[in-house]
Amino acid sequence: MVTLKAPTIDQIWDWLEEVPDPEIPVISVVDLGVIRDVLVDGSSVEVIITPTYTGCPAMSVISFDIEKALAKKGVTELTLKTKIAPPWTTDWLSEKGRARLEEFGIAPPLKSGSPERCPQCKSSSVELVSQFGSTPCKAQWRCRDCFEPFDYFKCI
Amino acid sequence: MLVLGHRTSEWCGVAPALEEDIALANIALDLIGQAKLWLEYAGEVEDAERTANTLAFRRDFYDFRNLLMLELPNEDYARTIIRHFLFDAFQVPWLEALAASSDETISSIGQKTVKEANYHLERSQDTVVALGDGTEESNTRMQKALHDLWPYAGEMFQDDEIDRMMQGESIAPLPSSMKKAWELRVERVFNDAFLILPDSDFSHSGGRQGIRHTEHLGHMLASMQFLQRAYPGASW
Numbered sequence A: 001m002v003t004l005k006a007p008t009i010d011q012i013w014d015w016l017e018e019v020p021d022p023e024i025p026v027i028s029v030v031d032l033g034v035i036r037d038v039l040v041d042g043s044s045v046e047v048i049i050t051p052t053y054t055g056c057p058a059m060s061v062i063s064f065d066i067e068k069a070l071a072k073k074g075v076t077e078l079t080l081k082t083k084i085a086p087p088w089t090t091d092w093l094s095e096k097g098r099a100r101l102e103e104f105g106i107a108p109p110l111k112s113g114s115p116e117r118c119p120q121c122k123s124s125s126v127e128l129v130s131q132f133g134s135t136p137c138k139a140q141w142r143c144r145d146c147f148e149p150f151d152y153f154k155c156i
Numbered sequence B: 001m002l003v004l005g006h007r008t009s010e011w012c013g014v015a016p017a018l019e020e021d022i023a024l025a026n027i028a029l030d031l032i033g034q035a036k037l038w039l040e041y042a043g044e045v046e047d048a049e050r051t052a053n054t055l056a057f058r059r060d061f062y063d064f065r066n067l068l069m070l071e072l073p074n075e076d077y078a079r080t081i082i083r084h085f086l087f088d089a090f091q092v093p094w095l096e097a098l099a100a101s102s103d104e105t106i107s108s109i110g111q112k113t114v115k116e117a118n119y120h121l122e123r124s125q126d127t128v129v130a131l132g133d134g135t136e137e138s139n140t141r142m143q144k145a146l147h148d149l150w151p152y153a154g155e156m157f158q159d160d161e162i163d164r165m166m167q168g169e170s171i172a173p174l175p176s177s178m179k180k181a182w183e184l185r186v187e188r189v190f191n192d193a194f195l196i197l198p199d200s201d202f203s204h205s206g207g208r209q210g211i212r213h214t215e216h217l218g219h220m221l222a223s224m225q226f227l228q229r230a231y232p233g234a235s236w
């Protein structure tokens, strides 16, 4: 599995595409929009990441997972840089990521601040339970039709 | 922020409802995350090889620079909600102003954290109205909390030498310039919540300059800093 040739930028992006978000493993860290840039200089690679929430405990896991995944592909000189401006926004979630979230039972973020529909039965009759949920990025909602509670990916 | 973050985390597992417990744990995480960004930068500016961790866990209480309101114990849940609201209503415009700072790092931290502060404000404001306009008991307790905390709120708007220096270099506005808009919001929300604003201008001071702290900060630090004091440099 060890690549001897210097990796290309596209290759790095492909490899990062295989690194799942530790808390919502159906989407990758690329889908999540936390990878801001990839720079390659010979055999040294620099990956610029941005945190979702400042206190999100998953960020250190994400950094570790990226290091692990790239090391497996033979990247030995890796620098991870954190950049907080411009700040992460849910607009950076990829279309694929949004679709995967819904399949997984998490309503994707919307500008209006509330989910479009219940991810289970697709009813649009939904209500807020709490602005906060099981992770910093989620709020708790409930469907008035199928009565199932569900997570909503907060829009910021 | 670190102080309030720690105080807020004390509700974890004992808040009055599960949703509240989760909300406060999340807010505490945000605040501690924000504190980390500020302290990291403070360490960098100071250039004395102190990191965010040493600033947080190895400073004694007289070296802390924080609003006295934030170090008071949680006591009643009403006090927690009122405190968050008074603070959030200041933080949002304050961080918005810092986002426009002439200092690049301060500006980027401002841009990042104001989004979280907005979310906190939305919730604390709604909760103030819900509890103020709730039952007789919830209203009474909110009124008492407001009465207890009001003499600490003014400290947010007191300018000192450092503030004036930062204003001179367009790093940050004067805290006093935030007061008018804050008062308007606070009056409107307390009005909606059927809570009466105390009629007093008296304000405690000195926490931000480290001139004084309440007796409560030391107790809080004893628990917050225990691990790094007992096992200096411990990590996992």
Ligand SMILES: [Zn+2]
Residues within 6 Å of the ligand: A118, A119, A120, A121, A122, A123, A143, A144, A145, A146, A147, A148
């Ligand atoms: Zn449903």
